[in-house]
Amino acid sequence: MRSARRPGVPVPPQELPMRLSIRPPAAVVLAGLALACAVPNAVAASDTTARLVVKYKTEAQAASADASRVRVQALAAKTGVELSALRQTATGATVYRMAEPVTLARARQIAARVAADASVAYALPDVRVKAAALPADPYASMQWSLQDSSTYTGAANLFSAWPSGNTRQIVVAVVDTGLLAHPDLTAHQIGGYDFISDTTIAADGDGRDSDPTDVGDYCTDDGTDSSWHGTSVAGLIAAQAGNGYGVAGGAANNALLLHARVLGRCGGYLSDVADAVVWAAGGSVSGVPTNTTPARVINLSLGADAGTSCYTYLQDAVDAAAARQAVVVVAAGNDGAASVGAPANCSGVIAVGAHTVAGDLASYSNHSADVTLTAPGGGSCMTLASCDSRPTYTIGNGGTRAASAMSELTGFAGTSAATPHVAAAAALLLAVDPSLTPAQVRSLLVSTARSHPSGTYCASHAGQCGAGMLDAAAAVAAIQGPVVTISGASVVTGSATVTLNASATGAGSGAS
Template sequence: MRALATIVGVVALAQPTAEFTPVPSYPAPPPVTYDIGQLKGDAKPDEVYEQDKVCVEGRASGDLSAKPWGQMHLNFEQAWRFGRGDGQLVAVIDTGVNRHPRLAGRLSGGGDYVAGKDGTDDCDGHGTMVAGIIAADGPEGDQPKSAFKGVAPGARILAIRQSSKAFGKKDSGSTRAGTHSTLAKAIVRAADAGAGVINISSVVCMPAGSNWPDVQAAARYAREKNSVVVAAAGNVTTAEGSNCGRPNRPDSVQTVPTPAWLDADVLTVGAISEGGGPATFTMGGPWVDVAAPGTNNTSLDPGTGASGLANRYVEGNQLHDIQGTSFAAPYVSGVVALVRARYPHLDATQVMERIKKTARQPQGRTGRDFHIGYGMVDPVAALTAVLPEEQGINPRPPLRSTVDIAPATPADHRPLTVALVGSGIALGLLALTHLAVRARRRTT
């Protein structure tokens, strides 16, 4: 499903090594019936939450001045020849985003459903790391001491804090901040704020057949408001911090990640490992659209007041790598921001199609893979491909001929055979004549 394209300076990407897994059919979400008016209003907590856990801290392992593998594989520098996402507003619906210097002047608060602030407080650090992958730049523009940058370093970030593992419901510490209702409200709020991209790296998984009509309605509303909703596919139980239980199989879909499965209205992102194949933790499903680097990531230090970078973080006295589909999704959100800046005339649906049609196919195959969709997102191709349908050209399928074609006439080798036989006889007679002449000369 690779589109006609003019590709400029595309770097060779590691190709998925796992076997291509075709996508089965799966029931589409039901029709949208929820009243979107119930999701509008001020951003405020639905319960009274209190912080009852220590905030995360960033850690460094190895040389953080080196360029991360994901940044090299996606070839940001070539993509930036066509723009850096300037002017694009990317909403990060997450645990908030700290005011990090590498986002200076480009971060604004969009609301807080946890503590009633503006969204620029992030005790969990998750949203800060997500925002860094999307749009971090070097301090004061370019910083040669560190090669790390976000995918769209010219984009602006709108921080909306919707959930937190560090905050629990008052008098019921087991209930964490964040519900499907606040998620739906946050999506509507981001769309109304004019966000061209909405990144959702938080996933709630439910048994197959379940649905949250308010989240579904919010995702549909956002697309109709011309916002591209980018959602993480979710992590299975083999990953740290998993939230999606048992993995799906092509012959058995048991888990529905929300909002990832709302395929018509959401661009869903799986994770690829540094080796080139689907990450062991990425949740598969027929709704997965594309994939991006999800392991061994580097981003902004998630600690409160931090100013550097990190490739690990400490949460609950445990050390974690920056990995998961949560950190694959922001790569795609950054690419969407680049595309929206370069092609402002495309609507949200067209942008989603461009991202899918220019992705690098697994094993060179066409079609949709169960775990990584149409393949690894390709920023340069997404910015340079010429798609006929965007030009109002709808290619027709090739016509099949119904004319009976007679088989080819067998070749007649008789003339050649006669010629060869005649030539052989003549040569034989010539040889006999020569021998007779020589014999006569000897006798005389």
């Protein structure tokens, strides 16, 4: 039976200049609209609006104030929502002001009931925007991979993807070396299970058990130290943001971490990985207690050698997870080969290659038609002669065999590092709209991916690197902002006060 291994190992951190990224307005312009309820005191101003922008299909409709008043009066009798016209925009739309600000969630509920008038070209919220400062974590400024692509070409726009308003915490399973109680993770860890069935590989005194603690995965056969790989992967997904310690994860406070230990001394077995995938998604595994906190995202930063087939027992596990609405995200592998191995070549997974700071394919990254997209993994470039080869940055541990001092900053390169960036983006999408299916999550990530830059390997080798580079902010923006229309109204001139009926359609329409 083939053994699974971890495609990415920590590398030493290095000093980098601090940078501040600014969120582009396009990432938030559809963040929400609200129309008809008072805002609770605890709701932040950025999560509310008191304005909307409406444009009509013809100038005649926009200029017909008398017709507008008639229509608005009829709507006022139905809704009781009072609006006043503020101004015309440069492109011919009208900005309306509501009597009081309302929540974005309420806006989505109202918008779902409106949107039928043939005279309206569009109606959209006029939402507040602000500079997106880095999280209050001392090393967040070094995390190029989570920052804006306007600053680093290969960055995944994860910090700017963090959704506003009331969202959920999504359970993400890290199927890896297990759990360490790292100070940057403990607030988000919800336990897990040890799936290593071989007692020698487990090295914790027994086989499978309810303790997923990472006791070290060093391998005397090949002279490698313990990697604390699962901790570094988990840090890229859900290191606590804003706690004044360490780094921030890509999904930060929108994710909870479920650890399934499958990698021990010198690796692990795919059969254990298969059982862990089924269990993580909430399925039944003989002899293992039921998982009461099923994961919606499963991160597999591991794999067999390039070319290894996706065996039936592994494909069955992936299918079982998908049937339970879990998104399975898998590392493409670090063989530098023009093929991938299992589980990255299983049907229905999101297979992730790695690119560098500059957006070139990383020299170690596997690439083939099985790759779904690439994400930041750091390291050396496949093609570009001048290459910024810094790794991604996360957390770790300093022990060479047993765990010792926790690290607030660890360099981490490989497709193992690229994969949790995509898992974090998937978690953010589900935090906004938990009704999304695995296929819909995949489609959103693929359709919003950015093209690889000109001159890079992927740009000149079509079909080898998937849809492009991960753009988490674009994916979240694609579902977070509903389009709003106004029924039977046109522009009101002057200082007239009007009432409109409105609703929005879009993901996360006010559900909690």
